[in-house]
Amino acid sequence: MWKCVKNCGACCHLDPTARPELDTYLSEAELAQYLSxxxxxxxxxxxxxxxxxxQIYDTRPRFCRVEASVFKDMYGIEPEELDEFAIDCCQEQIADVYGEDSREWHDFNQAVGLVQQ
Structure with missing residues (x-):
């Protein structure tokens, strides 16, 4: 099951050059907010x-939330597919930001049950 891992933050690396498809799932207003x-x-x-x-966790934008309704609306992901999709997304982002040999990679995979301690 997917879960966010403390002390990671890979998803906070927002470099838009690494996400050229932003305008396909963000509204115009969300894209402007993202870029800001x-x-x-x-x-x-x-x-x-x-x-x-x-620093804005409680009021973070919709596109920063891993929630079934958000992923259904933004990506067309059904709630029963959310765990697998979110795990894949996190693994890809963590690998891109920190590498597959990183503590963050290991901690995430351990947290979601893909590797043992």
């Missing part, structure tokens, strides 16, 4: 990289 959140280094301006936490 991207810092010069490609990381979300609301991500505290020292503490690896989101």
């Amino acid at each position: 959140m991207v810092g010069e280094d490609g990381w979300c301006i609301n991500f505290d990289r020292h503490n690896r936490t989101c």
Whole structure:
């Protein structure tokens, strides 16, 4: 089962050049908001990289939420497919940002039950 892993933040690396399809699943307003959140280094301006936490977590935009209704609306993913889809997305993003030999990769795969301790 999918779960977010503390001290990762790979999803907060918002570099739009790595996500050329943004305009296919974000509304015009969401795309503008997304782009306004991207810092010069490609990381979300609301991500505290020292503490690896989101500074706007409780009020984060819809596109930052892994919820069945959001994924159904944005990507057409049925609720019963969410775990598998979200796990694949996280693995891809973690590998791109930190690498497959990283602590983040190992911690995520362990948290979702793909590897043992």
